[in-house]
Amino acid sequence: MPYPSSTREVTATLKSHGISPTRQRVALGRLILSRPQHLTADALYDMARARNVQVSRATVYNTLRLFSTRGLLNEVVIDDNAKYFDSNLQPHQHLFNTATGELTDLDSNKLSVTGIPKLPRNAHIEGIDIVIRYSESAKR
Amino acid sequence: MPYPSSTREVTATLKSHGISPTRQRVALGRLILSRPQHLTADALYDMARARNVQVSRATVYNTLRLFSTRGLLNEVVIDDNAKYFDSNLQPHQHLFNTATGELTDLDSNKLSVTGIPKLPRNAHIEGIDIVIRYSESAKR
DNA sequence: GTCCTTGCAAAGTCTTTGCAACGTG
DNA sequence: CACGTTGCAAAGACTTTGCAAGGAC
Numbered sequence: 001m002p003y004p005s006s007t008r009e010v011t012a013t014l015k016s017h018g019i020s021p022t023r024q025r026v027a028l029g030r031l032i033l034s035r036p037q038h039l040t041a042d043a044l045y046d047m048a049r050a051r052n053v054q055v056s057r058a059t060v061y062n063t064l065r066l067f068s069t070r071g072l073l074n075e076v077v078i079d080d081n082a083k084y085f086d087s088n089l090q091p092h093q094h095l096f097n098t099a100t101g102e103l104t105d106l107d108s109n110k111l112s113v114t115g116i117p118k119l120p121r122n123a124h125i126e127g128i129d130i131v132i133r134y135s136e137s138a139k140r
Numbered sequence: 141m142p143y144p145s146s147t148r149e150v151t152a153t154l155k156s157h158g159i160s161p162t163r164q165r166v167a168l169g170r171l172i173l174s175r176p177q178h179l180t181a182d183a184l185y186d187m188a189r190a191r192n193v194q195v196s197r198a199t200v201y202n203t204l205r206l207f208s209t210r211g212l213l214n215e216v217v218i219d220d221n222a223k224y225f226d227s228n229l230q231p232h233q234h235l236f237n238t239a240t241g242e243l244t245d246l247d248s249n250k251l252s253v254t255g256i257p258k259l260p261r262n263a264h265i266e267g268i269d270i271v272i273r274y275s276e277s278a279k280r
Numbered sequence: 281g282t283c284c285t286t287g288c289a290a291a292g293t294c295t296t297t298g299c300a301a302c303g304t305g
Numbered sequence: 306c307a308c309g310t311t312g313c314a315a316a317g318a319c320t321t322t323g324c325a326a327g328g329a330c
Binding site for chain 2 (some may be wrong): 312
Binding site for chain 2 (some may be wrong): 019026075076079080083095098110111112113114115116117119120122123124125126127128129130131133134135136140
């Protein structure tokens with residue numbers, strides 16, 4: 001289920017990842033898993049409250065951590081004060097507008113990296129994080 | 141002065157970047173600027189105290205921020221709990237051992253990225269951060 | 281009913297800041 | 306001596322956790 005959005009789809013996704021589908025988790029899952037997006041814990045909390053989802057901040061944090069651990073979300077750290085949870089699980093890279101804080105996805109097959117050095121033979125690459133930071137106009 | 145190490149060299153480097161060379165700043169500069177390395181604020185604080193450099197934590201934080209602002213250091217954020225200050229100012233990429241937390245440099249001219257999309261014409265790229273995360277052996 | 285989850289508040293971690301004392305030129 | 310810098314402790318931002326109440330199966 002790529003981007004589960006209905007209660008039923010989210011419930012199924014959670015179960016298939018060994019997560020019991022409580023009311024809060026399903027509600028949060030519907031908000032964050034339903035499409036590719038990047039949200040901070042606080043943004044999700046605000047979004048939930050705006051939709052009258054009754055949930056505490058602690059549960060938002062715990063749920064995001066749980067979802068990440070179980071592979072439903074990826075964490076993206078752009079700078080020290082911007083930790084996002086990314087519902088796009090496909091390999092991809094990020095474009096970060098340093099002026100606005102906007103974070104957008106780059107399609108993985110557009111970019112390629114060559115020249116990755118050999119690692120020790122017992123090492124394996126867990127991931128390659130690429131963030132292109134840019135700003136617009138004469139800003140510096 | 142690539143990697144200033146003596147008191148005199150560090151003093152000159154600070155001055156040339158508009159930083160008054162106080163005792164604490166010179167001492168910290170000698171510790172972090174003298175060779176390519178990655179240090180956290182806390183690691184630098186500990187290193188300073190180990191060398192009997194009398195400095196407070198607040199000053200270490202303030203100094204690192206100042207050095208970064210003035211272009212003497214780069215910040216590298218690997219994950220949420222690892223913010224390093226990097227004294228290597230050349231373009232380069234990072235190899236991060238997720239098991240040990242070890243961060244090593246990759247020579248820029250070994251790696252190349254192709255397929256960077258066109259950005260709006262008034263945009264300019266501030267930097268491309270590439271971190272290859274890996275771990276060794278069967279760890280997962 | 282048992283075990284897991286939630287929410288609150290407290291605790292933790294890391295970093296910045298207010299302010300008086302101090303240092304530097 | 307004027308101004309910038311330091312150090313302490315307090316404040317802040319963000320995240321985790323202890324624990325009692327509540328919920329799921």
